[in-house]
Amino acid sequence: MCRSASPPCSREREDSTVLRTIVRRFGRAAEVVETEEYVPPAPTAGQVRVGMLLASVNPSDLVPIAGAYASRTSLPMVPGFEGVGVVEQVGAGVVGLAPGRRVLPLGSAGAWQQVKTTDAAWCVPVPDWLTDEQAACAYINPLTAHRMVQAHVPPGEGTTVVVDAAASAIGLMLVRMLNQAGNRVVALVRHPRGREQLASVVPELEQEAVLCTADAGWRTRLRERTGPRGHDVVLDAVGGSLGAELAALLAPQGTLVHYGLLSGEPLPADLRTRRPDVNLILFRLRDWVHAVDREQLGLAMHGAFRLVADGVAATAVAAVHDLPDVRRALEADAARGRAGKILLSLR
Ligand SMILES: NC(=O)c1ccc[n+]([C@@H]2O[C@H](COP(=O)([O-])OP(=O)(O)OC[C@H]3O[C@@H](n4cnc5c(N)ncnc54)[C@H](OP(=O)(O)O)[C@@H]3O)[C@@H](O)[C@H]2O)c1
Structure with a gap:
């Protein structure tokens, strides 16, 4: 190694x-x-x-x-x-x-x-x-996860956040960060192995917070967890039909941060028309990194290094x-x- x-x-x-x-x-x-x-x-x-x-x-x-x-x-x-x-x-x-x-x-x-x-x-x-x-x-995923959470997720249990592809490297970081910030988290995985990964990497997360989209009834359980109002924020790395469905279930004035295309399918072009109240954000680390000055980048990287060393962004x-x-x-x-x-x- x-x-x-x-x-x-x-x-x-x-x-x-x-x-x-x-x-x-x-x-x-x-x-x-x-x-x-x-x-x-x-x-x-x-x-x-x-x-x-x-x-x-x-x-x-x-x-x-x-x-x-x-x-x-x-x-x-x-x-x-x-x-x-x-x-x-x-x-x-x-x-x-x-x-x-x-x-x-x-x-x-x-x-x-x-x-x-x-x-x-x-x-x-x-x-x-x-x-x-x-x-x-220590760079791409830790900094992206940190930036997205800081900019778009108010801390505390008043904010319910859905993370899809939760067993990906960045998904695991997001779930740990949000859980630590006291948010009410729903982690979506696509197969039962993802559930096991979450249980071993984030043991402090309640079992009911992890839903597998391969199981019939995951939508009902999502509703049970988020309540009839829906979730406040989606951090979406999948796009396509799953991203669209999670956007449709958002609470009024909720936020969808779209940052990955793991399904290979974009979000539907008419998403803004379907949910005009929702805040749709496309996050690309590259855009942020090239927009800030080097001093800001160095400070942000120092924060990311700390999160990696603490294990939150390991x-x-x-x-x-x-x-x-x-x-x-x-x-x-x-x-x-x-x-x-x-x-x-x-x-
Ligand atoms: N916008 C940005 O600036 C930014 C920055 C960082 C990361 N990202 C994005 O975040 C995503 C994850 O990155 P990563 O580095 O964490 O990836 P990763 O863990 O190295 O690989 C992605 C994992 O996601 C799972 N996956 C693949 N397709 C999926 C799907 N359709 N639905 C659910 N899970 C799926 C796969 O695991 P299984 O085979 O076990 O399911 C795969 O191992 C990527 O799309 C990446 O481009 C974007």
Whole structure:
């Protein structure tokens, strides 16, 4: 699994080839992602060269590979929006980052390679109290969950919140955060194994708070739990017919935060017409991260690191694969019912 951090000396790397993943055509990730050797560029002014240690595989990595944003994705590309590495070399004018510093290089793809040369301003230092595995999963889901809850869910039992795909990595974080904030939570899973995952990861959650959409009668039980008024907030990572149904059941003036498309189906186009009273919010971490200044991002990341270390935003890791095995890693990621994230080891 995760090996101890001992970054290679920058001189060793100079002019030598390293390995990276590369996508030359759109398609299913496990079929189109390749590996190749290349000579990483030296950092120019304001840049750093980061020797990557570990990167995570997230749904958001697979979407551009599949060609969903083909018009704004130029090929070839190196995927990976989340990973941790160690600064190996700094370009002119870089202050506050020295070789040996562990960082998350954010703001662009390219985590699935052994060396990422990137803007120093986008590198967030990682505190020593996080392991490499924790750091490799400390950005996308923890920050998204934290931002969505802070912005859209008032704390306390007066707010009933439905979380769908509750056994996904971010679903588990949301359920823990909401439960801790005293909200009345309903966690929806799609198979009985999800129920078991929730019971082991969030044992403090009442059993009746977890509903499986494969069971007949889950809608009746949802009504029983939320009352005739309906729920106040939905945090929806599924979209399609489930997202639409949960929107229809919202209390008057309720809020639906739509942040994922796990069903592969969008929410119905006429949702706003069907429920004009409801607050429909499309949340994309990327938009928030690129809208705030670096200082705000650094502060928010510090909050996310704390939540990871406290366990509220912890991520289970199902397996760590070496970079040359990336296709096997991507097959493992696509398997139903996997028990945690797949990571790529980049040493
Ligand atoms: N908008 C943003 O900025 C943002 C940020 C972070 C995450 N997200 C989104 O949040 C979602 C979850 O991300 P993650 O990293 O937590 O994923 P993940 O845990 O790595 O994988 C998703 C899990 O959800 C389950 N799932 C798949 N299809 C489902 C469906 N139709 N209904 C219910 N569950 C389903 C699968 O588990 P089983 O096979 O066991 O059911 C799968 O393991 C993704 O859509 C992602 O894009 C969005």
